Amino acid sequence: MNKLLIIAFALFAVISIVRCSDSDEVLEKVKSKHLRKYLTDRREDVDSGLEKLEKHCPGVSEKLKSALVSFQECDDKADDSLTLCSAIQVYTLNCTAPLLKVVDDCLPDSAKGLPSLGVKSILSVADYLCKQTGESIFELGNPCLWEDLEESNEQLDECEEKVKNFAKKHKETIPSKTEICSTATSLRTCVQTRATTTCKNQKTKNVALGVFDALVAPCSHINEV
Structure with missing residues (x-):
């Protein structure tokens, strides 16, 4: 498996948003069978967004084809002797x-900058987990982190309402980077309340908060602006 396959999966959302006009041609350039299957299964969604995207961003299809080729070429050059953790940090x-x-x-x-912020958040979480x-x-x-999430809790209900709003x-x-970061970091209390x-x-509480803190860490310099 390619070292950066995990990053390819992390980019599914990006690729799904950036629709392409010639999906067959783009799919042929995707070597990862997992990524290709994901895109093929969602071809109807990909094609349905074409007209709207092209009106908003003319020429994006050709740019996407070139970007996918560049991504694959970079992935092919990844050092296979590196661990997955090292490869993610070095090449992503x-x-x-x-x-x-x-x-x-x-x-x-x-x-502007939202895609980069998203990848930096993924890298931050990966770096945290690789050290655990x-x-x-x-x-x-x-199970204590995930069971009975539907049960009512005043503080958690407020958090859910904040996300919905x-x-x-x-x-x-x-939304802008500032808006996303401000909202995301404000949810730390929700995670802490749930875990506590x-x-x-204590180890369970620590790792839950650790992952959240790593996820929003790239927001630190944005929230200070």
Whole structure:
């Protein structure tokens, strides 16, 4: 398996948003059978967004084809002797740069930099997890973090309402980095409340908060502006 396959999966959302006019030609350039299958299964969604995207961002199809080729060429050059953790840190930003630029160029000025912010968040979480013990990583699957999420809790209900309001506000618009970071970091209390209320082991609480803090870490310099 290619070292950067995990990053290819992380870019599914990016590729799904950046629709292409000639999906067959683009799919032929995707060597990863997993990524190709994902895109093929969603071809109807990909093709249905063509007209809207081309009106908003003329010429994006050709740019996407070129970006996919560049991504694959970069992936092919990845050092197979590296561990997955090392490969992700060494190659991700460079290999995803062409794809991120295609998306970024299509965004309004207020939302420029969002693709890069997303990848940096993924890298931050990967870096955090790669430094943890196997036990800590397994704790992320601890039922205490996920069971009974539907049960009412006043503080958690407020958090859920905050997310819903944010999504509703930006239903027709793309939020800025500042708006996303401000909302995301404000949800730390929600994660902390969930972990503290339902989980009794400190290690479980620590790793849950650790992942969240890593996820929003790239927002630190944005929130300070």
